[in-house]
Amino acid sequence: MAEPIRLEMLGDQETKAGNYFVSNYPPYSFWKQEAVPEVLDVISRKPAPGTPLGIYTHIPFCRKRCHFCYFRVYTDKNAAEIQRYVDAVIDELKMYADKPFIDGRKPKFVYFGGGTPSYLSTQALKHLASSMQEMLPWDEAEEVTFECEPGTLTEHKLNVIREIGVTRLSLGVEHFQEHILKLNGRAHGSKEIDRAYGYARAAGFPQINIDLISGMMGDTDADWDFAIERTIELAPDSVTIYQMEIPYNTTIFAEMQAAGNDVAPVATWAKKREWVERAFARLSENGYTVTSAYTAVKNPSTKFLYRDHLWQGADLLGLGVASFSHVGGTHFQNQHNIDPYIDRVQSGNLPVFRALTPSGEEKLIREAVLQFKLGSLDLQYFRDKFGVDLREQFPAALEYIRSTGNLTEDDNFLRLNIEGLLQVDRYVHEFFLPQHRDSRYA
Ligand SMILES: C[S@@+](CC[C@H](N)C(=O)[O-])C[C@H]1O[C@@H](n2cnc3c(N)ncnc32)[C@H](O)[C@@H]1O
Ligand code: SF4
Numbered sequence: 242m243a244e245p246i247r248l249e250m251l252g253d254q255e256t257k258a259g260n261y262f263v264s265n266y267p268p269y270s271f272w273k274q275e276a277v278p279e280v281l282d283v284i285s286r287k288p289a290p291g292t293p294l295g296i297y298t299h300i301p302f303c304r305k306r307c308h309f310c311y312f313r314v315y316t317d318k319n320a321a322e323i324q325r326y327v328d329a330v331i332d333e334l335k336m337y338a339d340k341p342f343i344d345g346r347k348p349k350f351v352y353f354g355g356g357t358p359s360y361l362s363t364q365a366l367k368h369l370a371s372s373m374q375e376m377l378p379w380d381e382a383e384e385v386t387f388e389c390e391p392g393t394l395t396e397h398k399l400n401v402i403r404e405i406g407v408t409r410l411s412l413g414v415e416h417f418q419e420h421i422l423k424l425n426g427r428a429h430g431s432k433e434i435d436r437a438y439g440y441a442r443a444a445g446f447p448q449i450n451i452d453l454i455s456g457m458m459g460d461t462d463a464d465w466d467f468a469i470e471r472t473i474e475l476a477p478d479s480v481t482i483y484q485m486e487i488p489y490n491t492t493i494f495a496e497m498q499a500a501g502n503d504v505a506p507v508a509t510w511a512k513k514r515e516w517v518e519r520a521f522a523r524l525s526e527n528g529y530t531v532t533s534a535y536t537a538v539k540n541p542s543t544k545f546l547y548r549d550h551l552w553q554g555a556d557l558l559g560l561g562v563a564s565f566s567h568v569g570g571t572h573f574q575n576q577h578n579i580d581p582y583i584d585r586v587q588s589g590n591l592p593v594f595r596a597l598t599p600s601g602e603e604k605l606i607r608e609a610v611l612q613f614k615l616g617s618l619d620l621q622y623f624r625d626k627f628g629v630d631l632r633e634q635f636p637a638a639l640e641y642i643r644s645t646g647n648l649t650e651d652d653n654f655l656r657l658n659i660e661g662l663l664q665v666d667r668y669v670h671e672f673f674l675p676q677h678r679d680s681r682y683a
Contacts, residue, residue: 299561359389392429456485638671
């Protein structure tokens with residue numbers, strides 16, 4: 242059994258195995274199969290007035306599994322198997338489309354994530370998009386995001402992606418140095434990035450995002466600087482930078498275990514933060530604005546609605562294997578493996594695997610944790626929505642963060658400086674209820 246994650250593991254220390262990025266609350270390990278009937282209950286109720294609805298679709302296929310990847314992905318499926326999966330996703334949406342929680346709502350935001358949505362053929366993409374739209378038109382969606390691995394993109398495919406209504410194209414670039422991409426098991430090289438980016442610009446997407454990772458195996462100061470400068474030259478609308486984490490289900494962790502190492506062969510947490518800080522500083526010098534612990538945008542009004550709605554408690558219906566949903570105040574996750582997922586759908590059952598309905602206090606903690614990742618907490622927002630003063634709600638957590646010297650406060654906001662923002666994912670554990678601390682975040 243692997244060690245639970247502890248705060249000190251994420252300080253200035255070497256990178257050990259475990260999840261760093263906090264994407265939800267309460268932790269997934271507390272979601273239970275016994276709570277699945279609660280899902281049937283919430284979807285048979287009408288939504289709370291004014292709650293935005295989003296749709297997430299998981300496409301779990303990739304050309305190659307990256308050594309650092311922890312997502313549910315398959316690299317061995319043929320066209321017929323992929324077709325079967327796409328049809329199951331469409332059938333899954335059919336099961337929800339006429340339920341009371343939809344109640345005529347049209348999605349405000351749509352997200353195709355993975356895995357690699359751009360691995361789908363243009364034919365499969367058109368079939369998926371048109372079938373989904375027949376049930377739940379996204380003509381009123383303000384944002385449709387689509388994740389891509391650069392090497393899967395052709396000019397024709399990008400035009401199809403644009404035609405199905407995608408507004409925000411997200412490219413998994415990760416780095417620009419050929420030898421680093423290779424060493425980390427990426428399927429694409431740097432030439433494919435340039436080619437895909439050029440075609441994507443020509444296709445006229447309103448927003449192009451580039452994902453980078455700070456701390457890939459083999460990275461150095463000089464290589465990272467090169468990656469930052471190439472990013473600035475391409476001038477994407479948005480840049481997302483993750484700090485490399487090595488969860489237990491990665492190839493890197495398997496190799497560490499086999500070799501008896503408990504330290505991952507990547508930079509320390511302090512170094513990864515230094516690199517993100519350097520990237521944000523260079524991007525800022527070039528007109529970008531830092532809008533979260535991970536994001537800088539070229540135009541300060543550029544939004545990322547999926548993140549912002551989700552972090553303020555919107556409804557999200559997740560389709561596909563292992564996808565996460567948050568509907569009517571209940572969290573749930575689908576079956577983790579593709580065959581049971583498809584079998585459940587084909588037998589006319591919802592493919593939900595585990596669920597949890599958070600208490601009022603847990604909902605408050607969830608929003609505080611997620612919104613803190615934007616750099617500040619709006620005290621009035623929490624007074625209005627939850628009837629609490631965050632300073633009274635979290636005295637010990639705030640005392641700890643204050644003691645780091647990275648918190649500034651006034652009557653309306655609690656703000657993190659850049660040093661604090663770049664370690665927000667470890668600070669937020671301080672807000673957790675005692676039973677959720679030090680849990681494995683899987
Ligand atoms: C689903 S992938 C994006 C689309 C596509 N699969 C790709 O990789 O090009 C989402 C992003 O998660 C990030 N990511 C994946 N594994 C990570 C890890 N171990 N640590 C930090 N970020 C990671 C990468 O930046 C990646 O672009
Ligand atoms: S391409 Fe993306 S989803 Fe696929 S294995 Fe690599 S990081 Fe994971």
